[in-house]
Amino acid sequence: MSGGGQGRLSGSAAIVTGAGSGIGKATALAFGAEGARTVCADINLENAEATAAGIRDAGGDAFAVAVDVAEEASAEACVKAALDRYGAIDAIANCAGIVRNGTAMNTDLATWNLIIGINLTGLWLMCKAVLPHMVERRSGSIINIASVGSLVASPSNAAYIAAKGGVATLTKSMAVDFAPYNIRANAICPGTVPTPLVINHYMNRGEVDPNDIAAGIAATEKRYPLHRHGRPEEIAALAVYLASHRESGFMTGSLLPIDGGISAAAWQVGQ
Numbered sequence: 001m002s003g004g005g006q007g008r009l010s011g012s013a014a015i016v017t018g019a020g021s022g023i024g025k026a027t028a029l030a031f032g033a034e035g036a037r038t039v040c041a042d043i044n045l046e047n048a049e050a051t052a053a054g055i056r057d058a059g060g061d062a063f064a065v066a067v068d069v070a071e072e073a074s075a076e077a078c079v080k081a082a083l084d085r086y087g088a089i090d091a092i093a094n095c096a097g098i099v100r101n102g103t104a105m106n107t108d109l110a111t112w113n114l115i116i117g118i119n120l121t122g123l124w125l126m127c128k129a130v131l132p133h134m135v136e137r138r139s140g141s142i143i144n145i146a147s148v149g150s151l152v153a154s155p156s157n158a159a160y161i162a163a164k165g166g167v168a169t170l171t172k173s174m175a176v177d178f179a180p181y182n183i184r185a186n187a188i189c190p191g192t193v194p195t196p197l198v199i200n201h202y203m204n205r206g207e208v209d210p211n212d213i214a215a216g217i218a219a220t221e222k223r224y225p226l227h228r229h230g231r232p233e234e235i236a237a238l239a240v241y242l243a244s245h246r247e248s249g250f251m252t253g254s255l256l257p258i259d260g261g262i263s264a265a266a267w268q269v270g271q
Contacts, residue, residue, distance in 0.1 A: 008244050010035030013086035015078065017069055017096040017126060020047025022195035023145060024095030026232030027239045028052075031093070032060035034240055039082045041067040042096070069096050069122030072129075079129040091141040091243040092130050094123045099201045104158040112159045119163035124170060127185075131174075135181045143242045144171050145235070146187040148259040156205060168255050175253030184252035186242050191259030192220065193230040225261030234258060 014031050018024030020042030032038045032055030040055070040062055042048035048064035055062035063085060067078040082089050097119045100111050127142055134140030149161040150168035167187060174185040192198060194217050202208040208216030221228050238258055242248050257263045 005030075005033035005035060008034040008240060008247070009091075012090035012243070013037040013039070013082065013088050014091040014093065014243060015039040015041055015082050015089060015126070015130070016093045017041045017067060017078075017122075018145075019051045019064075019095070020044045022095075022197060023190065023193060023232050023235045024093070025051050026236040027093050027095055028062070029054055030233070030236035030240050031091075031243065032062050033058060035060070036091070036243070037086050038062040039065055039078070039085070041065045041078050043068050067096075069094075069126055070117040072125050075122070075125040075129045078126070079133070083133060088137065089130055089133055090139065090245075091143060092126060093143040093145070093239050093243070094126055095145045096122060097145065099157070099160045099197060101156050101201070101204050102158055103156050107159050115159035116163050116166075119160065120166040120170070123167055127170075127174060131178065131183070134183045135178065138182050139245070140178075140181075140183040141243050141245065141248075142171070142174060142183065142185040143239050144185070144187040146171070146189045146255065148189050148191045148257060148263050150187065150189050150255065151257060151263045171255070172253045179252060184242075184245075184248070186248075186251060186254045186256065188235060188238055188242070189255055189257045189259065189263070190235050191224060191230055191257075191262050193232055193235060195232065223262065224259070225265050228260060230258060230260060 014036045016028040019028040019040035028038050028040045028051050040048045040052040045066035052062040052064040065078050065081050068074040144167050146167040147164040150164040171185050171187040203210050
């Protein structure tokens with residue numbers, strides 16, 4: 001156990017992709033704090049190593065791996081590194097992802113392929129690499145970061161929403177296919193969490209003035225019934241719950257909105 005956690009994941013080993021920043025970093029840190037031996041995987045190795053160092057500094061066990069989830073060989077190498085180090089993988093949290101602006105009409109093919117390649121194909125490749133091990137062990141938890149965009153649409157976000165919709169249904173497919181092996185697959189559907197990636201996306205859409213980012217982000221909070229955005233740590237806490245077989249062992253195939261109520265609201269009065 002480390003970092004003041006309660007040891008909810010003690011004795012387990014987990015891979016977290018996108019662990020270098022944002023939700024992935026928060027998830028890796030939360031896993032480590034709860035006692036999981038954590039593989040911090042990211043395309044940016046320096047950032048992944050910083051996250052792993054944070055876990056170790058708090059008394060946990062972690063190491064970093066460079067991974068390009070959209071490349072099958074890289075995904076397989078990441079899983080092999082985890083197994084070589086820890087001998088088992090109890091959970092994988094697929095947090096790696098990117099976002100770009102564009103409608104179905106003005107998104108170019110290269111951007112479409114990039115978004116689908118990382119957000120959907122890359123997630124599948126990580127699952128494909130880890131599933132044989134989980135099947136052999138007859139145990140595992142797959143935690144996919146989908147999006148509120150898996151459930152409802154937002155403007156000028158076609159490729160991202162298509163990819164995240166695919167994540168949602170792929171998660172259900174895996175839940176059905178691998179339930180006989182005691183492997184659970186669930187998807188977390190966050191609303192806006194203002195990570196650097198999301199803030200840059202809002203600026204590109206013209207919703208946030210680069211000269212006054214705080215005011216722009218605050219203005220976008222008003223569309224949420226709770227009148228605020230989410231925090232990475234809140235998403236990570238749900239991932240910890242899903243990684244714990246003791247706590248969520250009867251949960252599989254679920255899409256879990258954690259979105260300040262926005263997917264429940266047809267509109268906001270005054271918006």
